[in-house]
Amino acid sequence: MGQPGRSADAAPDAAPGASPGAAARAPLLGMLTALLRNRLALAGFVIVGLLVLGALLAPLVAPQNPYDLSKLNFMDGRLPPGSMSTDGSVYLLGTDDQGRDMLSAILYGLRTSLLVGVASAAIALVIGAAAGLVSAYAGGRTDAVLMRVVDIQLSFPSILIALILLAVLGQGVSKIILALVVTQWAYYARTVRGSALVESRRAYVDAARSMALSDRRIIFRHILPNCLPPLIVVATMRVAYAIMLEATLSFLGIGLPVTQPSLGLLIANGFAYLMSGNYWISVFPGVTLLLLIVGINLIGDALRDILNPRREG
Amino acid sequence: MKLLAVTALALSVALPNPAPAKSLTIGLAAAATSLDPQFYVIGPNSALARNIFDGLVNQDAHQKIQPALAISWSRTDDTTWDFKLRPGVKFHDGSPFTANDVVASIKRVPGASKNSPSSFLPYVKAIKDVVAVDPMTVRITTNGPAPLLLNDLSRIAILPASDATVTTEQMNQGKGVIGTGPFKFVSWVPEDQVVLARNDAYWGGKPAWDKVTLRVFKNDSARTAAMLSGDVDMIEDIPTTDTQRLRKDAQVSVVNMTSNRLMYLHMDQGRSTSPFAKGPDGSNPLLKRDVREALSLSIDRAALVQRIMDGQGTPAGQVVPDGYFGQDPTLKVPAYDAGKAKALLARAGYPHGFELTLHASNDRYPNDSKIAQALGQLFSRIGIKTGVVTLPASVYFSRASKLEFSMIMGGAAVETGEPSGVLGPLLETYGPGAGQGNRGRYSSPAFDAALKEARHTLDEGAREALLRKATEIAMHDVGIIPLFFLDNTWAMKKGLSYPGRSDGYTLAFDVKAK
Secondary structure, X not given: OOOOOOOOOOOOOOOOOOOOOHHHOOOHHHHHHHHXXXXXXXXXXXXXXXXXXXXXXXXXXXXXXXXXXXXXXXXHOOOOOOEXXXXXXXXXXXXXXXXXXXXXXXXXXXXXHHHHHHHHHHHHHHHHHHHHXXXXXXXXXXXXXXXXXXXXXXXXXXXXXXXXXXXXXXXXXXXXXXXXXXXHXXXXXXXXXXXXXXXHOOHHHHHHHHOOOOHHHHHHHHHHHHHHHHHHHHHHHHHHHHHHHHHHHHHOOXXXXXXXXXXXXXXXXXXXXXXXXXXXXXXXXXHHHHHHHHHHHHHHHHHHHHHOXXXXX | OHHHHHHHHHHHXXXXXXXXXXXXXXXXXXXXXXXXXXXXXXXXXXXXXXXXOOOOEEEOOOOOEEEXXXXXXXXXXXXXXXXXXXXXXXXXXXXEOOHHHHHHHHHHHHHHOOOOOOOOHHHHOOEEEEEEEEOOEEEEEEOOOOOOHHHHHHOOOOOOHHHOOXXXXXXXXXXXXXXXXXXXXXXXXXXXXXXXXXXXXXXXXOOOOOEEEEXXXXXXXXXXXXXXXXXXXXXXXXXXXXXHHHHHOOOEEEEEEEEEEEEEEEEOOOOOOEOOEEOOOOOOHHHOHHHHHHHHHOOOHHHHHHHHOOOOEEEOOOOOOOOOOOOOOOOOOOOOOHHHHHHHHHHOOXXXXXXXXXXXXXXXXXXXXXXXXXXHHHHHHOOOEEEEEEEOHHHHHHHHHOOOOOEEEEEEEOOOOOOHHHHHHHHOOOEOOEOOOOOOOOOOHHHHHHHHHHHOOOOHHHHHHHHHHHHHHHHHOOOEEEEEEEEEEEEEEOOEEOOOOOOOOOOHHHOEEO
16 A cells, blocks of 8 residues: 555545545655654654664663673662773663663663554554444444444553453563553544544445445455544554553553563662662653653654644645 | 659659650551451551550560560469469559459450451460469460460450450440550551550550550651651651661661561472473472572672662571571571582583572562562572562462462561471471471471471470471571561651561550650
């Protein structure tokens, strides 16, 4: 799908002036240039880009592998930023209570946060979008059942669902991703269903039906591309939310193993030392998490503006 | 008597400035769940009860038995004990204390155990009968020799006989909360605070405080903050992370006391293959004594206490701290020796280590998760590929009991003030009514025999020798790895003093103004 928009075999929209999705006229490239022209979005891109780069290159650039217990020395624990280690290297951002280099721990923690955030958002998007499309297209009882499930799920706080799931499943990256998918798919389902309901009543869908195209083709080639703009915006925001949720779960001590701290766990570790003045254990991972969330949200906001059909109307 | 009163009156008139009412506010770490001292065996309840009630005997700061409501006792044969009661003691309601109160109090225990999560029944299990010989003498007969009878009795609060039918619910409403202790009960707001007033007639001397308020701050930071801001005069259980801060504060003094809680590691010694300890051939390396000793030697206990616990601990080489009955002076804390540990591993056939996962709780003991990670570092340094997994206590302990792990960290408190209270649950061969906390399934017939004999030996000297023998066998086998004893800590305003207690109780009577 090179261009999100109506396929060639769809009939032109009969309703004059109606915009079945601004993205239909704006190719991805156009969207991107619009984004880059937006200063805030650009700032978001730079921040997120740098953090992603740091996370990807962590094994190469980090001074220490913070996940390797034999590389740590708790005698170096809680050293302030700029301290020398027992073997002569410098801890730029200090160390935590286990003697982990904070810079390394943050870079590795970012990897976990991003992996969990992006993977869970992507999987939830696929599942949620499929459910939403089916719900909208099939209507009737299927729609009712699916949407009641979504209603029930959305009425529970996602943190609660995730807590219960993790208590049952145990620790681990794959389990936390699963828990986040379960808590998030409903948002996508609802968003997609909304757009798909509107789209499926449009003339081009009637036209496609009249050409006896298969349901699957109509759903995925005709309706789905036109539901993408809101979906992209929701997905961006949800990635940020998933990262925050993971941090919260880790902060509560039930997400990831303690020997592989993500940003949330690092903040939790340092939290207890704040009164003793060892601020760096919590503050640096906290700032990193903040930057990541703000960066993603800046991009998301700009996307919403650009993809908003009324803006161009 | 009259003369005394007149003199007192004259004195009070003569004093130019009568001392202002002295009150003491203490920040506690946990709330008592009931005012009934015979309902639930749990630290906060027992600590509160000790401010209001006495036993026939009490445990001192090192859990040694001291005369309290009984001033002396003698044994006429192996199962018959006579207790002489302290004369002239009055309950808070003014009624005199007599043998009938002791009989009624001990007989109330089964009734008060109703719906109790952990009742006092074990402490009266050894008692066959209790009778009042005369108003100042009580005779207790036991089912067989009961060397721990005094310890058991120190747990049983003495209430007036009129309380015999008072229920736990009524006590929780403030009815019948009457003891002989240093403070009278005034009010209780569950989960929040207890107010106590001085018992001027206390047999142990007049308490220094007119009014004592015990406030509960479950949150560690809130408790520390209350101390630093001066909201309270004293707090118990300083979070290790705030120790530095409080020690630096010129207005605060800090008291440390080695506690009776031992932190230890259990290792799976009951199976040829273990889920989280695997040698290259898949077998369980922890079965080998050399491996267990290597693990023990790889632990730098002093550094662990200093860095991870901020000094709030005492390295351990056995199950009871110094000064306890049955402590073995010949057993030293194993000295950190990574070189020897590696050599032992090689000798046991693991020159390149093996795979091990250490499981620990993350919300049960102070810094449990951090200790586990530091242990992971130490084991990694001698070449053992170590993983560390920490779990909430609610999940951890039940899974540990199902033997789902290979090496686990736990804490055990020496409730009895002597080693059998830890040796029995942790190291005795697992079976019905024995070794129920033995999650490593260590088993040694010689150890079991020595322990069993100690349980039925009334002669203190012989019993102590047997307990030492049992301890030596288990420590030589490295049946468990003792890590350290947690320290109990208190912080108080400069000008106050508290001697500290190994059982961690905060007793207002012992808080003195300098």
